[in-house]
Amino acid sequence: MGKRKVLFFDIDETLLSHKTFAIPESTKNALRKAKENGHLIFINTGRTKSLIGDDIKELGFDGYVCGCGTYIEVNNKVLYNNIVNKENYNAILKGLKKYKLNCVLEGEEAIYVDENAEDDFLLSNLRKQNYPVEPYDLENMKFNKMFIRYDDNKYIDSFCEDIKDIFDYIDHGKGTRELVPIGHSKGSGIDFLVKYFNVDIEDTFAFGDSNNDIPMLEHVKNSIVMGNGNPELFEKATFVTKHIDEDGIEHAMKHFNIIE
Known part of the structure; x- marks a missing residue:
């Protein structure tokens, strides 16, 4: 061969x-x-x-x-x-809340979601498949990247602009973006x-x-x-x-x- x-x-x-x-x-x-x-x-x-x-x-x-x-x-x-620096957690979560964006923070051991956000197809599907889904936790969570289902939320570009020094993004179309640490x-x-x-x-x-x-x-x-x-x-x-x-x-x- x-x-x-x-x-x-x-x-x-x-x-x-x-x-x-x-x-x-x-x-x-x-x-x-x-x-x-x-x-x-x-x-x-x-x-x-x-x-x-x-x-x-x-x-x-x-x-x-x-x-x-x-x-x-x-x-x-x-x-x-590469784990996202904890110093950036507050800014990220505040931005998500400010722009009313539904985001999954993806880590090695679990994925983290906003407990107060409206459940959608993505989250329901993740739970159905028994993946480790945990609520946002400033003290204990560790994550590598993010995934946002923004649908028709017009502020998605504003959020991406706010964190452009930390994350690049991949637009998957159909109202979804994957945000990955630069480099x-x-x-x-x-x-x-x-x-x-x-x-x-x-x-x-x-x-x-x-x-x-x-x-x-x-x-x-x-x-x-x-x-x-x-x-x-x-x-x-x-x-x-x-x-x-x-x-x-x-x-x-x-x-x-x-x-x-």
């Missing part, structure tokens, strides 16, 4: 289908075969570690890049963990691990589908976009594979001779 490759995978709509709410069996088999062939496989996700479910953990990944590069773990050892991205996570493992960039692969995958796709030699992904990403891809529910991961791995 040649030199060892390093493969990075987004979760939602790349590994985990939002149609079936399951990981395709062909994807599970492809990941297993890639490991058997001596390649390294990593999750690279916008989710923080607290939002990594058992269905993902059971797949035997060599490590995780979580929270858009804010947390990096290899073989159960934490190599990097961090899925791409920065890849750079960290490429250096850590002393990998030839020619042997790096990334699999994604959405806007927050752009830095990941740009920081590897071989960028694979799912057929169900954002069409705007297709031009950034080395290869556009099939839909997630049409064995897209397996198809791409065979195309690149990672598996047979």
Whole structure:
């Protein structure tokens, strides 16, 4: 199979289908075969570690890049963990209250929400899946990034402007933004691990589908976009594979001779 490759995978709509709410069996088999062939496989996700479910953990990944590069773990050892400075907590929470924004603060151990905010689909879904959801807690919470569902709230740009020295944001459309500490991205996570493992960039692969995958796709030699992904990403891809529910991961791995 040649030199060892390093493969990075987004979760939602790349590994985990939002149609079936399951990981395709062909994807599970492809990941297993890639490991058997001596390649390294990593999750690279916008989710923080607290939002990594058992269905993902059971797949035997060599490590995780979580929270858009804010947390990096290899073989159960934490190599990097950027936690938002507590000195900024008050300003962030005051800004959210001032602009009446519903925000999830995402951390390694839990996600934190405003107990007084109106429950929405996102929060209901997180609770339904038994993720660790806790109320805002200035003293005890630790978080890496934020996710805001703002719908038609016209003050979202004002909030982002207020914290622009601390956070960049990714606009996912449909009234949602992901806010990530400056200097961090899925791409920065890849750079960290490429250096850590002393990998030839020619042997790096990334699999994604959405806007927050752009830095990941740009920081590897071989960028694979799912057929169900954002069409705007297709031009950034080395290869556009099939839909997630049409064995897209397996198809791409065979195309690149990672598996047979």
